[in-house]
Amino acid sequence: MEIQVDGWIQAGNVAVDAENWNTWWPPAPPPCKWAYTAQDSAGNIYHAEEEVGLTPVFYRFHAGDDTAWVQPEFDDSGWEQIKPWDFPEDRWQGIGWFRYVLQVDSLLWHQPLGLHIFNIFGAVEFYLDGKLVHQVGKIVASKEDEEALIMWDPVPISFHPPPGHSGGKSRHIVALRYSSFFWDSPIWSGQRWSLGWYISDLKQMTANRAKILRRVTFHQMFLMGVFMAFALMHFLLFLFYPRLRANLYFAALTTCFALVVYFWFQPDFITDAVHFVWHLRLRNAAMTLMMFSAMRLTYLLLYPKLPRIFTPFFLVGLSLTLWNWLRPFIITDTYLIVFYIAAFPEILRVLVASRIRKREVRLEGSWIILLGMTPFTLVGVYYLLSLLNVVPLPWEFEDFPTPFYAMLIVMISMSVFLSRNFAQTNKNLEAQLIQVKALSEKTIQQERERAQLEAENARKSQELEEARQLQLAMLPKTVPKLPHLEIAVYSKPATEVGGDYYDFHLDGNGTLTVAIGDATGHGMKAGTLVSVTKGLFKSLAHEDSLPQILQKMSAALDSMNLGYLYMAMMLVKYQENKITISTAGMPPALLHKADLNQVDEILLKGLPLGGFPDFQYQQAEIEFRSGDTLVLMSDGLPEMFNDADEILDYPTMKKLVEEVTSKSPQAIIDYLVAAGEKWANGRPQEDDVTFVVMKARN
Amino acid sequence: MPTRLFILLYLLALAIPIHAQQHALPKETNALIVRHIPNPSEGYLWRRPDKRIGYKWPYRTEVRNNLNVPLQITHFGFYCYENGKWVLENLPPGHLYTSAEFFKRYDDGDSG
Numbered sequence: 001m002e003i004q005v006d007g008w009i010q011a012g013n014v015a016v017d018a019e020n021w022n023t024w025w026p027p028a029p030p031p032c033k034w035a036y037t038a039q040d041s042a043g044n045i046y047h048a049e050e051e052v053g054l055t056p057v058f059y060r061f062h063a064g065d066d067t068a069w070v071q072p073e074f075d076d077s078g079w080e081q082i083k084p085w086d087f088p089e090d091r092w093q094g095i096g097w098f099r100y101v102l103q104v105d106s107l108l109w110h111q112p113l114g115l116h117i118f119n120i121f122g123a124v125e126f127y128l129d130g131k132l133v134h135q136v137g138k139i140v141a142s143k144e145d146e147e148a149l150i151m152w153d154p155v156p157i158s159f160h161p162p163p164g165h166s167g168g169k170s171r172h173i174v175a176l177r178y179s180s181f182f183w184d185s186p187i188w189s190g191q192r193w194s195l196g197w198y199i200s201d202l203k204q205m206t207a208n209r210a211k212i213l214r215r216v217t218f219h220q221m222f223l224m225g226v227f228m229a230f231a232l233m234h235f236l237l238f239l240f241y242p243r244l245r246a247n248l249y250f251a252a253l254t255t256c257f258a259l260v261v262y263f264w265f266q267p268d269f270i271t272d273a274v275h276f277v278w279h280l281r282l283r284n285a286a287m288t289l290m291m292f293s294a295m296r297l298t299y300l301l302l303y304p305k306l307p308r309i310f311t312p313f314f315l316v317g318l319s320l321t322l323w324n325w326l327r328p329f330i331i332t333d334t335y336l337i338v339f340y341i342a343a344f345p346e347i348l349r350v351l352v353a354s355r356i357r358k359r360e361v362r363l364e365g366s367w368i369i370l371l372g373m374t375p376f377t378l379v380g381v382y383y384l385l386s387l388l389n390v391v392p393l394p395w396e397f398e399d400f401p402t403p404f405y406a407m408l409i410v411m412i413s414m415s416v417f418l419s420r421n422f423a424q425t426n427k428n429l430e431a432q433l434i435q436v437k438a439l440s441e442k443t444i445q446q447e448r449e450r451a452q453l454e455a456e457n458a459r460k461s462q463e464l465e466e467a468r469q470l471q472l473a474m475l476p477k478t479v480p481k482l483p484h485l486e487i488a489v490y491s492k493p494a495t496e497v498g499g500d501y502y503d504f505h506l507d508g509n510g511t512l513t514v515a516i517g518d519a520t521g522h523g524m525k526a527g528t529l530v531s532v533t534k535g536l537f538k539s540l541a542h543e544d545s546l547p548q549i550l551q552k553m554s555a556a557l558d559s560m561n562l563g564y565l566y567m568a569m570m571l572v573k574y575q576e577n578k579i580t581i582s583t584a585g586m587p588p589a590l591l592h593k594a595d596l597n598q599v600d601e602i603l604l605k606g607l608p609l610g611g612f613p614d615f616q617y618q619q620a621e622i623e624f625r626s627g628d629t630l631v632l633m634s635d636g637l638p639e640m641f642n643d644a645d646e647i648l649d650y651p652t653m654k655k656l657v658e659e660v661t662s663k664s665p666q667a668i669i670d671y672l673v674a675a676g677e678k679w680a681n682g683r684p685q686e687d688d689v690t691f692v693v694m695k696a697r698n
Numbered sequence: 699m700p701t702r703l704f705i706l707l708y709l710l711a712l713a714i715p716i717h718a719q720q721h722a723l724p725k726e727t728n729a730l731i732v733r734h735i736p737n738p739s740e741g742y743l744w745r746r747p748d749k750r751i752g753y754k755w756p757y758r759t760e761v762r763n764n765l766n767v768p769l770q771i772t773h774f775g776f777y778c779y780e781n782g783k784w785v786l787e788n789l790p791p792g793h794l795y796t797s798a799e800f801f802k803r804y805d806d807g808d809s810g
Contacts, residue, residue: 007770007771007772007797007801008768008769008797009762009770009771010763011765011766011767012762012763012765012766013762014761014762014763015761015762015763015800016758016759016804019758020756021739021755021756021757022755023746023754024741027741029755030778030780031778032779032787033776033784034732034776034777035774035775036761037772037773038730038770038772039770039772040765040768040769040770041767041768042767045772046729046730046769047730048729048730048731050733052734052757052759053737054739054741055739055740055741055755057741057753103740103741105742105743105745105754107745108745113751199743200750200751201751204749204750
């Protein structure tokens with residue numbers, strides 16, 4: 001009966017698949033079954049299923065070591081039977097034997113096949129029908145001498161049937177002598193021991209191995225080169241401008257990632273089991289450091305100091321890494337991955353916050369990093385979904401390690417972000433430099449002007465000093481010597497060139513004319529006025545009438561068009577117990593009459609010289625007998641201010657004079673000067689101070 | 699009242715799939731009898747059709763229609779027991795073989 005195309009089986013008939021077969025790897029399939037669903041023309045559904053026993057390629061194990069166990073004819077029926085790739089960890093003593101019965105199809109006879117033994121982490125000898133095919137490491141009896149290795153490259157193996165055997169399958173005995181003393185080491189606790197081997201096409205195996213190495217080498221060298229270039233560049237940027245610490249953390253981040261790349265791909269080249277453990281530890285440590293660097297770098301966007309939330313991340317990451325360091329083969333790997341997955345949203349949180357809290361942002365442009373992280377985030381989510389079997393992986397990790405290249409995009413974005421900030425800083429500095437230059441030029445200009453001013457001042461000071469010397473030279477160097485008159489003088493200008501003046505003229509008949517004056521203002525103009533006044537005095541002092549002398553002097557000064565310069569002047573003529581006084585705007589003279597023992601102010605009206613040439617000056621005649629004292633003064637001392645802005649004033653002057661009338665003219669002057677200094681109490685002298693004191697004597 | 703309504707709807711929701719399943723359940727009869735020969739099968743090393751080398755467990759499978767009416771195989775598959783459940787191992791993954799594929803593979807006809 002023929003089966004119909006649409007799958008019908010006629011009543012009572014049998015459909016047969018004569019060449020049904022299954023394959024499984026490793027050669028220990030689980031329970032399997034075929035299940036069928038059928039229906040009849042009435043729509044009734046029927047179901048049937050039947051398990052098929054796929055006999056596992058069992059092997060036998062015996063702990064210990066005996067060279068007789070290599071023989072194909074050795075009877076191992078008393079040995080423990082275990083499934084392929086299962087490892088008797090609880091019975092393992094460091095060395096043992098595994099024996100297999102391997103049936104080989106005749107099509108594989110005399111073919112160049114390849115053998116690969118994996119998960120060795122120790123030493124192994126592989127025997128086929130009693131002959132050593134391959135040896136990895138050196139089998140030893142003690143842990144101390146162990147040379148634990150890993151095998152990656154396939155070795156040739158071929159099957160030859162016993163003489164006379166033809167067609168079908170040949171039967172072979174595989175024996176593995178194996179030693180490994182790691183199983184009781186705490187570091188290796190958790191490692192799933194599963195010494196295994198497989199045989200395949202040698203060409204294919206070699207090609208696959210070469211392909212893997214080629215790809216791994218490319219990815220390792222390319223990614224490491226790029227990341228180290230980033231690290232070097234940004235470390236140099238940090239050295240050139242240490243204030244932008246983000247460059248340092250980015251250099252650390254890229255260095256860590258270069259290490260991760262190295263340790264990730266390097267195991268494909270490692271043949272030493274101990275080195276394998278170190279690579280595992282260092283890879284995870286580098287990943288943790290990378291995460292710390294990434295977090296530290298991100299926090300710089302918003303926080304001037306490391307925020308507190310970093311502390312739990314740091315402690316958990318550090319603890320897990322240390323735990324993983326001590327026990328790299330237990331579940332710590334998974335915990336670390338959970339930690340990395342938990343830390344990643346924290347980085348994203350800060351990046352997003354830096355977009356929202358724009359006022360607090362310390363480094364501008366986080367959108368660049370966010371943009372760069374988008375592919376990495378999508379790739380990460382896709383890989384997680386593929387781990388959960390929700391989506392398939394489009395290619396193997398070794399073919400194209402997508403997360404690493406997505407991370408490369410992140411690094412590029414971070415580099416662009418930092419370079420942009422660096423450039424922005426440079427721009428700001430450039431702008432500030434322009435401002436500083438402008439300010440410097442202004443300062444230099446001001447300095448130049450100040451220097452010119454100082455030079456001008458120095459020149460003027462020099463001129464003033466010369467003028468002062470000239471003015472001082474104009475004052476009499478000595479006072480006239482008269483038999484019945486004692487005279488003392490004092491003059492101290494407030495500036496280099498003062499406006500006060502005194503002078504004497506002694507006629508041949510013994511008449512002494514005394515002048516004391518005070519030019520308005522100080523300095524050069526006042527000095528000039530004093531010079532002119534001295535000349536006028538010298539030419540007019542011999543005349544008898546003091547008011548006329550003052551009037552002539554005033555007219556002469558007025559004719560000189562000196563502007564608002566005026567000269568106060570008091571003239572006194574002394575002749576045989578009599579003095580005549582006339583004044584033009586000077587303070588009153590103080591006269592002490594010895595017989596009355598009182599001090600009187602001689603107050604006469606009179607405008608200063610130079611302003612009103614027709615003004616009629618007054619004159620007073622006073623007896624001046626033995627013991628009488630006349631104090632002539634400028635307004636410097638009576639109008640002196642102290643540090644409390646109080647004026648000394650004329651009544652006080654009068655009192656001061658009253659206190660010293662019995663003394664000599666020089667002593668009177670000394671007393672008055674000392675009283676003035678005491679009154680000023682350190683306040684600088686603001687006006688010229690001049691005295692002429694005359695005392696009549698017997 | 700809302701609580702009662704919720705319980706009623708809940709029971710209704712449960713009842714629908716149960717009712718549907720009762721109709722979909724195949725008849726547990728000896729209508730189809732499946733046999734693998736040899737069973738168990740012994741594996742050996744061989745070169746697969748894709749030139750790769752692996753283990754092969756060969757056997758012959760017979761599906762007998764034990765009724766007196768024709769039956770059509772609507773779908774069938776190979777399952778293995780993994781992690782506590784039976785997992786379909788057909789290729790491509792998840793694909794249930796059809797009646798056309800049954801006709802193509804089971805082409806030895808009536809063995810009597």
